[in-house]
Amino acid sequence: xxxxxxxxxxxxxxxxxxxxxxxxxxxxxxxxxxxxxxxxxxxxxxxxxxxxxxxxxxxxxxxxxxxxxxxxxxxxxxxxxxxxxxxxxxxxxxxxxxxxxxxxxxxxxxxxxxxxxxxxxxxxxxxxxxxxxxxxxxxxxxxxxxxxxxxxxxxxxxxxxxxxxxxxxxxxxxxxxxxxxxxxxxxxxxxxxxxxxxxxxxxxxxxxxxxxxxxxxxxxxxxxxxxxxxxxxxxxxxxxxxxxxxxxxxxxxxxxxxxxxxxxxxxxxxxxxxxxxxxxxxxxxxxxxxxxxxxxxxxxxxxxxxxxxxxxxxxxxxxxxxxxxxxxxxxxxxxxxxxxxxxxxxxxxxxxxxxxxxxxxxxx
Amino acid sequence: xxxxxxxxxxxxxxxxxxxxxxxxxxxxxxxxxxxxxxxxxxxxxxxxxxxxxxxxxxxxxxxxxxxxxxxxxxxxxxxxxxxxxxxxxxxxxxxxxxxxxxxxxxxxxxxxxxxxxxxxxxxxxxxxxxxxxxxxxxxxxxxxxxxxxxxxxxxxxxxxxxxxxxxxxxxxxxxxxxxxxxxxxxxxxxxxxxxxxxxxxxxxxxxxxxxxxxxxxxxxxxxxxxxxxxxxxxxxxxxxxxxxxxxxxxxxxxxxxxxxxxxxxxxxxxxxxxxxxxxxxxxxxxxxxxxxxxxxxxxxxxxxxxxxxxxxxxxxxxxxxxxxxxxxxxxxxxxxxxxxxxxxxxxxxxxxxxxxx
Numbered sequence: 001x002x003x004x005x006x007x008x009x010x011x012x013x014x015x016x017x018x019x020x021x022x023x024x025x026x027x028x029x030x031x032x033x034x035x036x037x038x039x040x041x042x043x044x045x046x047x048x049x050x051x052x053x054x055x056x057x058x059x060x061x062x063x064x065x066x067x068x069x070x071x072x073x074x075x076x077x078x079x080x081x082x083x084x085x086x087x088x089x090x091x092x093x094x095x096x097x098x099x100x101x102x103x104x105x106x107x108x109x110x111x112x113x114x115x116x117x118x119x120x121x122x123x124x125x126x127x128x129x130x131x132x133x134x135x136x137x138x139x140x141x142x143x144x145x146x147x148x149x150x151x152x153x154x155x156x157x158x159x160x161x162x163x164x165x166x167x168x169x170x171x172x173x174x175x176x177x178x179x180x181x182x183x184x185x186x187x188x189x190x191x192x193x194x195x196x197x198x199x200x201x202x203x204x205x206x207x208x209x210x211x212x213x214x215x216x217x218x219x220x221x222x223x224x225x226x227x228x229x230x231x232x233x234x235x236x237x238x239x240x241x242x243x244x245x246x247x248x249x250x251x252x253x254x255x256x257x258x259x260x261x262x263x264x265x266x267x268x269x270x271x272x273x274x275x276x277x278x279x280x281x282x283x284x285x286x287x288x289x290x291x292x293x294x295x296x297x298x299x300x301x302x303x304x305x306x307x308x309x310x311x312x313x314x315x316x317x318x319x320x321x322x323x324x325x326x327x328x329x330x331x332x333x334x335x336x337x338x339x340x341x342x343x344x345x346x347x348x349x350x351x352x353x354x355x356x357x358x359x360x361x362x363x364x
Numbered sequence: 365x366x367x368x369x370x371x372x373x374x375x376x377x378x379x380x381x382x383x384x385x386x387x388x389x390x391x392x393x394x395x396x397x398x399x400x401x402x403x404x405x406x407x408x409x410x411x412x413x414x415x416x417x418x419x420x421x422x423x424x425x426x427x428x429x430x431x432x433x434x435x436x437x438x439x440x441x442x443x444x445x446x447x448x449x450x451x452x453x454x455x456x457x458x459x460x461x462x463x464x465x466x467x468x469x470x471x472x473x474x475x476x477x478x479x480x481x482x483x484x485x486x487x488x489x490x491x492x493x494x495x496x497x498x499x500x501x502x503x504x505x506x507x508x509x510x511x512x513x514x515x516x517x518x519x520x521x522x523x524x525x526x527x528x529x530x531x532x533x534x535x536x537x538x539x540x541x542x543x544x545x546x547x548x549x550x551x552x553x554x555x556x557x558x559x560x561x562x563x564x565x566x567x568x569x570x571x572x573x574x575x576x577x578x579x580x581x582x583x584x585x586x587x588x589x590x591x592x593x594x595x596x597x598x599x600x601x602x603x604x605x606x607x608x609x610x611x612x613x614x615x616x617x618x619x620x621x622x623x624x625x626x627x628x629x630x631x632x633x634x635x636x637x638x639x640x641x642x643x644x645x646x647x648x649x650x651x652x653x654x655x656x657x658x659x660x661x662x663x664x665x666x667x668x669x670x671x672x673x674x675x676x677x678x679x680x681x682x683x684x685x686x687x688x689x690x691x692x693x694x695x696x697x698x699x700x701x702x703x704x705x706x707x708x709x710x711x712x713x714x715x716x717x718x719x720x721x
Contacts, residue, residue: 009540014384065554066525171641202581203638203657210637228554231584231627235634264553272559275411275630276585276611276623278555290524 019055022222023077023190025084026051030072031248034295044295046072048246048302049086052323056189059216059223061237061254063230063269065291069246070226074192077224078110081101090190108138111183114194117175121167127153127178128163134185137242146185157211173204177211184215191223197232209235230273234258239327243264245294245302248321252328262330265303301333309334375402375441375542375575377423377460382436384418384427384599392431393418393599393646402542402575405566405606407590409580411642415599416579418547418708423577424462441542458488461536465548467528471520477531478516484538503534509565526557533564537572544569547579562589583626587611592677595619598645598653603685605678615673615685617660652682660684 030047047069054060054077075081075241076088079095088095090106098106114120121130128149135146146152150160150213157179167175167178178197183191193212197205213236216223227233233240234254241251242263261267268287289306292298298305304314313333377400384393393415400406410416413646421427423438440459446687464470481500482493490496497516503555504512507530520528529549536544546565550558566589571574578589579665586593594604595618603616614620624636638657645653646666652658655665662684670681693717 065556169418171643173641175456201642202583202622203625204641205633206627206637207639209635213634229627230555233630234629235627253394268556270629272555273629274562274582274588276583276587276626276628277630284559286559290526290557291554 006102019057021053022056022091023054023224024052024089025073025086026089028052028073028076028083028088029085030069030076030081042295045246045297046294047076047083048297050246050248052077052241052248052251054190054222054224056222057216057220058239059225059237061227061233061240062243063227063233063240064243065228067291067294068243069244069294070243071194073243074112074194074224074226077105078112078190078192079106080112105330108134108186108190109188110190111186111188112192112194113176113179113183113196115196115198117172117179117199120168120179121175123167125166126163127165127167127170130167131163131178131181131185133183138186152181152185153178155184155215157207171204172200173207176200176208180208180211180215184219184221187219187221189221191221192226193223194226195228196225198227198229205232212236230258230269242269245291246298247302247331248329249332250305250328250330251321252325256325256328262324262328262335263303263332264307264309264334283293301331375459376400376439377543377575377577377694378437378439379419380437380439382419382422383434385432385434387430387432391434391599393422394402394648394653396436396594396596396599396601398577398594398601399469400543400575400577403569403573404592405569405576405578405590407578407580407586407593408596409583409586409593410596411581411622413598413642413645414596416596417547418599419596420462420547420577420579424460426462427537458539459541460543460545461539461541462545463529463532463536463549464548465519465551467519467525467552468523470532471519471528475519476516477518477520477523481516481531481535481538484535487541499538500534500594503537504531505535506568507531507534508560509534524557525553526560529561530564533568535560537568541574543575543577545577545579548581549578550585551581551685558585565589572644583611583623584628595622597642599648600653600681602682603656603678603680605676609678615678615680616682617658618654619680621657632646 011102016060028047028050029045031043031045033041033043035041050073052060062073064070068132072081079088079090082096090110095103131149132146135290149163153160153162158174158181162170170178196212197208200208209232225236226232237254239252240254240257241248242257242265243249244265249260250257250266257266258270261270268285271285272287284349287306292305299315301307301310301314301319304310307314317333319331319333320328322335324330324335375498379396379398380674382396383392385391396415396419398406398408398419404570408416408419418431420429427433430521437444439445478497478500481503485496485499486493490499500516501512504515509515515527515531542633549565550561553561562585565576568574578585580586590607592605593603593607595610595616597618602618603610603614608620611623614623621638625638627635640657644656646655649669651666651668652661652670655661658665664683668683670683673680673682673685
């Protein structure tokens with residue numbers, strides 16, 4: 001695999017902007033109904049109203065905190081979850097309108113890779129059997145003949161000897177490679193990675209990031225990379241969508257969003273990421289409180305109770321997502337203010353913390 | 365116990381030569397030295413199997429069954445507390461508190477926060493239920509939980525992860541400990557909540573002069589929180605020193621590789637993996653544990669445990685490392701560094717090399 005892994009992600013994204021849209025979400029929402037037998041029946045809107053487009057060969061990162069709906073959105077994009085509102089188009093076809101057979105046919109072209117590899121693999125099947133299984137299942141759909149197992153394992157950096165082993169005999173990093181080999185076996189056009197490296201040690205996490213980057217480049221599949229870790233997505237995605245309580249609050253080219261986050265929530269997220277910058281001062285936007293439950297989404301802008309910029313309008317009116325730059329969209333009544341001035345000192349309710357270790361003397 | 369500069373008593377945990385083995389005889393923690401004084405945050409960093417959590421549990425006297433104590437001492441303010449168990453163990457429990465990664469799992473799901481916290485305060489000196497409740501209310505406010513009355517009546521499942529960790533911190537501080545061992549306290553939390561909990565730990569540490577041993581795999585957290593750091597691999601301390609030195613100018617190939625493998629927003633280059641997995645290591649006593657994964661390994665590394673390079677408080681256990689000054693500090697003009705990791709040279713002015721093992 002002679003791929004230049006050091007090439008910055010930003011340089012790759014330029015030529016993708018003209019590619020054909022492969023997966024599109026139009027006003028997609030998913031609500032779940034809970035309770036009802038004892039106590040009041042409530043509706044939880046896991047995903048509120050999302051518009052997204054993923055072009056061929058492109059990687060879109062979806063980030064946000066627990067409960068923001070990012071995993072549900074990933075399942076909606078794959079047709080594994082039916083939207084209660086809006087539609088998801090794959091290569092122009094509405095997934096909800098397809099018959100089981102048609103959907104099954106499309107499934108060979110879209111795959112899901114998620115965090116818990118022990119759950120994803122069958123403990124009683126050998127690694128070889130599991131990697132070859134998609135060829136058996138999708139034989140009629142793809143008409144492809146399985147390449148030798150050695151080849152499939154080598155593509156993800158594994159030795160052929162592992163084919164005869166069982167999942168519990170592998171390390172976490174090896175299992176994630178197996179899951180990837182299986183997901184990519186049928187040469188899918190679209191892959192959703194749901195926190196694929198969160199459970200791994202740092203040194204192994206970097207291996208899987210490098211593998212995903214090289215596979216993206218070799219195979220050219222479009223992908224969605226769901227993560228709570230902004231540091232990881234920075235090196236994998238072309239674009240990023242930031243979710244808060246079921247809605248995309250900011251979306252744009254990854255370098256732009258990290259360099260100049262326009263939504264106050266994105267700015268808080270980016271500034272909360274610990275950095276290994278010894279001896280340099282930096283400012284942290286402290287975000288008070290925790291995300292409210294999706295069962296009780298605040299009126300107006302869902303972020304307003306935690307937002308230092310919030311005004312009256314934010315409490316009553318949901319901000320529309322609007323363009324603030326090339327391919328850069330933000331849902332905030334004060335996006336211009338937020339983008340213009342990245343200095344948190346203007347945000348009245350936040351504290352800035354200059355940090356230059358050692359920050360506290362033992363006995364000052 | 366001596367008095368610190370601010371008139372606060374300076375307390376100290378000292379771990380010396382801690383060596384732990386599994387029932388099968390594998391050395392899990394090998395000759396670990398570590399010290400934490402009141403008023404400082406010391407980070408213990410490592411991947412799976414590095415022995416960082418076992419070291420913490422050994423200090424707490426909470427080693428799981430099947431872990432054998434092969435050697436070493438734990439001293440608290442000069443007193444040997446190594447063998448303390450049973451009723452004597454409370455000496456340690458009072459002065460060294462601990463919080464862990466999954467706060468929800470540490471709380472009994474059948475107990476309200478109020479029952480847990482008042483229980484903690486009763487155990488550690490509150491003379492009545494009423495006094496214990498008042499102390500619990502105060503403590504909840506101190507750890508940043510507003511509306512203490514509501515929190516006291518809540519069950520663990522009604523708390524968010526961040527709130528549960530704050531409750532754990534409140535319970536840990538009930539005895540008025542001198543030390544807090546925080547084992548991956550923010551790993552399970554979202555990034556904004558993580559920042560809040562780290563801020564809280566820092567504030568509490570500054571207010572009370574608490575000594576904190578922070579166990580983490582996240583070098584970003586170390587850079588932001590710790591004054592000193594010890595980096596573990598395969599149960600052995602690979603490098604230790606001031607956090608600014610170890611992270612700013614690491615000597616050990618493992619520390620260098622770990623830093624390079626960590627994705628960092630301040631760093632435009634993608635993370636560089638370390639080959640193999642943390643399970644790949646040489647057994648203690650045979651060589652350097654990191655040898656199987658080290659790009660710089662020479663034949664000696666598989667044959668002899670690494671010698672220790674020392675300069676001031678900065679030390680590294682490596683046959684090939686040598687002290688390097690941080691960028692911008694001049695450097696040693698007489699010894700131009702031609703390669704990334706120069707071979708140890710004799711007569712390095714401020715450093716010495718010791719052979720151990």
